[in-house]
Amino acid sequence: MNRVIRSRAANPKWIEGVKRHGYKGAFEMAATVDFLFAFDATTELIDDHQYALLADAYLLDPATRDFIAQHNPDALRDMTERMLEAQQRGLWQEPGEYQQALEDLLLDIEEN
Known part of the structure:
Protein backbone atom coordinates (compact mmCIF):
# COMPACT_ATOMS: atom_id res chain seq x y z
CA MET A 1 0.00 0.00 0.00
CA GLY A 17 -1.52 15.35 -14.18
CA VAL A 18 -4.93 15.31 -12.53
CA LYS A 19 -4.86 19.08 -12.14
CA ARG A 20 -5.20 19.32 -15.91
CA HIS A 21 -8.72 17.98 -15.50
CA GLY A 22 -10.00 20.79 -13.26
CA TYR A 23 -13.11 19.77 -11.33
CA LYS A 24 -12.63 16.08 -12.17
CA GLY A 25 -9.00 16.20 -11.02
CA ALA A 26 -9.99 17.62 -7.64
CA PHE A 27 -12.70 14.96 -7.45
CA GLU A 28 -10.07 12.24 -8.11
CA MET A 29 -7.98 13.50 -5.19
CA ALA A 30 -11.03 13.47 -2.92
CA ALA A 31 -11.91 9.95 -4.07
CA THR A 32 -8.37 8.85 -3.25
CA VAL A 33 -8.76 10.12 0.32
CA ASP A 34 -12.13 8.34 0.59
CA PHE A 35 -10.64 5.07 -0.70
CA LEU A 36 -7.74 5.31 1.75
CA PHE A 37 -10.13 5.95 4.64
CA ALA A 38 -12.45 3.07 3.66
CA PHE A 39 -9.53 0.69 3.16
CA ASP A 40 -8.12 1.57 6.58
CA ALA A 41 -11.54 1.29 8.25
CA THR A 42 -11.90 -2.27 6.98
CA THR A 43 -8.31 -3.51 7.16
CA GLU A 44 -6.50 -1.27 9.67
CA LEU A 45 -3.45 -1.38 7.37
CA ILE A 46 -2.85 2.34 6.82
CA ASP A 47 -0.15 3.96 8.93
CA ASP A 48 -0.24 7.47 10.32
CA HIS A 49 2.55 8.63 8.01
CA GLN A 50 0.44 7.62 5.00
CA TYR A 51 -2.38 9.91 6.11
CA ALA A 52 0.23 12.61 6.65
CA LEU A 53 1.56 12.14 3.10
CA LEU A 54 -1.86 12.80 1.61
CA ALA A 55 -2.59 15.68 3.97
CA ASP A 56 0.71 17.28 2.97
CA ALA A 57 0.20 16.65 -0.74
CA TYR A 58 -3.45 17.69 -1.08
CA LEU A 59 -4.49 19.91 1.83
CA LEU A 60 -1.38 21.52 3.25
CA ASP A 61 0.45 22.25 0.01
CA PRO A 62 -0.72 25.79 -0.81
CA ALA A 63 -0.71 25.36 -4.60
CA THR A 64 -2.68 22.11 -4.56
CA ARG A 65 -5.07 23.33 -1.87
CA ASP A 66 -5.75 26.50 -3.90
CA PHE A 67 -6.33 24.40 -7.03
CA ILE A 68 -8.89 22.23 -5.23
CA ALA A 69 -10.58 25.25 -3.64
CA GLN A 70 -10.91 26.91 -7.03
CA HIS A 71 -12.09 23.91 -9.04
CA ASN A 72 -14.06 21.87 -6.50
CA PRO A 73 -14.49 23.53 -3.09
CA ASP A 74 -16.77 20.71 -1.91
CA ALA A 75 -13.91 18.25 -2.46
CA LEU A 76 -11.62 20.37 -0.29
CA ARG A 77 -14.15 20.39 2.54
CA ASP A 78 -14.87 16.66 2.13
CA MET A 79 -11.17 15.70 2.20
CA THR A 80 -10.52 17.82 5.28
CA GLU A 81 -13.53 16.35 7.08
CA ARG A 82 -12.50 12.81 6.12
CA MET A 83 -8.98 13.31 7.49
CA LEU A 84 -10.40 14.67 10.75
CA GLU A 85 -12.84 11.75 10.91
CA ALA A 86 -9.93 9.33 10.54
CA GLN A 87 -8.39 10.98 13.59
CA GLN A 88 -11.64 10.90 15.57
CA ARG A 89 -12.16 7.21 14.82
CA GLY A 90 -8.62 6.36 15.88
CA LEU A 91 -7.50 5.32 12.41
CA TRP A 92 -4.97 8.16 12.29
CA GLN A 93 -3.82 7.56 15.84
CA GLU A 94 -1.20 10.23 16.43
CA PRO A 95 -1.86 13.13 14.06
CA GLY A 96 0.24 15.56 16.09
CA GLU A 97 0.36 18.99 14.45
CA TYR A 98 -1.84 17.81 11.59
CA GLN A 99 -4.95 17.84 13.76
CA GLN A 100 -4.70 21.56 14.46
CA ALA A 101 -3.71 22.36 10.86
CA LEU A 102 -6.73 20.48 9.50
CA GLU A 103 -9.11 21.97 12.06
CA ASP A 104 -7.86 25.45 11.10
CA LEU A 105 -8.31 24.63 7.42
CA LEU A 106 -11.88 23.43 8.00
CA LEU A 107 -12.72 26.62 9.88
CA ASP A 108 -11.26 28.66 7.03
CA ILE A 109 -13.30 26.69 4.48
CA GLU A 110 -16.50 27.18 6.46
CA GLU A 111 -15.90 30.92 6.79
CA ASN A 112 -15.58 31.34 3.03
Whole structure:
Protein backbone atom coordinates (compact mmCIF):
# COMPACT_ATOMS: atom_id res chain seq x y z
CA MET A 1 0.00 0.00 0.00
CA ASN A 2 2.86 2.36 0.77
CA ARG A 3 4.14 1.97 -2.78
CA VAL A 4 0.72 2.88 -4.24
CA ILE A 5 0.44 5.95 -2.04
CA ARG A 6 3.94 7.19 -2.83
CA SER A 7 3.96 6.30 -6.53
CA ARG A 8 0.46 7.50 -7.32
CA ALA A 9 -1.59 9.30 -4.71
CA ALA A 10 1.15 11.51 -3.24
CA ASN A 11 3.31 11.63 -6.37
CA PRO A 12 3.75 15.23 -7.56
CA LYS A 13 3.67 14.10 -11.21
CA TRP A 14 0.32 12.36 -10.72
CA ILE A 15 -1.06 15.37 -8.87
CA GLU A 16 0.02 17.73 -11.65
CA GLY A 17 -1.52 15.35 -14.18
CA VAL A 18 -4.93 15.31 -12.53
CA LYS A 19 -4.86 19.08 -12.14
CA ARG A 20 -5.20 19.32 -15.91
CA HIS A 21 -8.72 17.98 -15.50
CA GLY A 22 -10.00 20.79 -13.26
CA TYR A 23 -13.11 19.77 -11.33
CA LYS A 24 -12.63 16.08 -12.17
CA GLY A 25 -9.00 16.20 -11.02
CA ALA A 26 -9.99 17.62 -7.64
CA PHE A 27 -12.70 14.96 -7.45
CA GLU A 28 -10.07 12.24 -8.11
CA MET A 29 -7.98 13.50 -5.19
CA ALA A 30 -11.03 13.47 -2.92
CA ALA A 31 -11.91 9.95 -4.07
CA THR A 32 -8.37 8.85 -3.25
CA VAL A 33 -8.76 10.12 0.32
CA ASP A 34 -12.13 8.34 0.59
CA PHE A 35 -10.64 5.07 -0.70
CA LEU A 36 -7.74 5.31 1.75
CA PHE A 37 -10.13 5.95 4.64
CA ALA A 38 -12.45 3.07 3.66
CA PHE A 39 -9.53 0.69 3.16
CA ASP A 40 -8.12 1.57 6.58
CA ALA A 41 -11.54 1.29 8.25
CA THR A 42 -11.90 -2.27 6.98
CA THR A 43 -8.31 -3.51 7.16
CA GLU A 44 -6.50 -1.27 9.67
CA LEU A 45 -3.45 -1.38 7.37
CA ILE A 46 -2.85 2.34 6.82
CA ASP A 47 -0.15 3.96 8.93
CA ASP A 48 -0.24 7.47 10.32
CA HIS A 49 2.55 8.63 8.01
CA GLN A 50 0.44 7.62 5.00
CA TYR A 51 -2.38 9.91 6.11
CA ALA A 52 0.23 12.61 6.65
CA LEU A 53 1.56 12.14 3.10
CA LEU A 54 -1.86 12.80 1.61
CA ALA A 55 -2.59 15.68 3.97
CA ASP A 56 0.71 17.28 2.97
CA ALA A 57 0.20 16.65 -0.74
CA TYR A 58 -3.45 17.69 -1.08
CA LEU A 59 -4.49 19.91 1.83
CA LEU A 60 -1.38 21.52 3.25
CA ASP A 61 0.45 22.25 0.01
CA PRO A 62 -0.72 25.79 -0.81
CA ALA A 63 -0.71 25.36 -4.60
CA THR A 64 -2.68 22.11 -4.56
CA ARG A 65 -5.07 23.33 -1.87
CA ASP A 66 -5.75 26.50 -3.90
CA PHE A 67 -6.33 24.40 -7.03
CA ILE A 68 -8.89 22.23 -5.23
CA ALA A 69 -10.58 25.25 -3.64
CA GLN A 70 -10.91 26.91 -7.03
CA HIS A 71 -12.09 23.91 -9.04
CA ASN A 72 -14.06 21.87 -6.50
CA PRO A 73 -14.49 23.53 -3.09
CA ASP A 74 -16.77 20.71 -1.91
CA ALA A 75 -13.91 18.25 -2.46
CA LEU A 76 -11.62 20.37 -0.29
CA ARG A 77 -14.15 20.39 2.54
CA ASP A 78 -14.87 16.66 2.13
CA MET A 79 -11.17 15.70 2.20
CA THR A 80 -10.52 17.82 5.28
CA GLU A 81 -13.53 16.35 7.08
CA ARG A 82 -12.50 12.81 6.12
CA MET A 83 -8.98 13.31 7.49
CA LEU A 84 -10.40 14.67 10.75
CA GLU A 85 -12.84 11.75 10.91
CA ALA A 86 -9.93 9.33 10.54
CA GLN A 87 -8.39 10.98 13.59
CA GLN A 88 -11.64 10.90 15.57
CA ARG A 89 -12.16 7.21 14.82
CA GLY A 90 -8.62 6.36 15.88
CA LEU A 91 -7.50 5.32 12.41
CA TRP A 92 -4.97 8.16 12.29
CA GLN A 93 -3.82 7.56 15.84
CA GLU A 94 -1.20 10.23 16.43
CA PRO A 95 -1.86 13.13 14.06
CA GLY A 96 0.24 15.56 16.09
CA GLU A 97 0.36 18.99 14.45
CA TYR A 98 -1.84 17.81 11.59
CA GLN A 99 -4.95 17.84 13.76
CA GLN A 100 -4.70 21.56 14.46
CA ALA A 101 -3.71 22.36 10.86
CA LEU A 102 -6.73 20.48 9.50
CA GLU A 103 -9.11 21.97 12.06
CA ASP A 104 -7.86 25.45 11.10
CA LEU A 105 -8.31 24.63 7.42
CA LEU A 106 -11.88 23.43 8.00
CA LEU A 107 -12.72 26.62 9.88
CA ASP A 108 -11.26 28.66 7.03
CA ILE A 109 -13.30 26.69 4.48
CA GLU A 110 -16.50 27.18 6.46
CA GLU A 111 -15.90 30.92 6.79
CA ASN A 112 -15.58 31.34 3.03
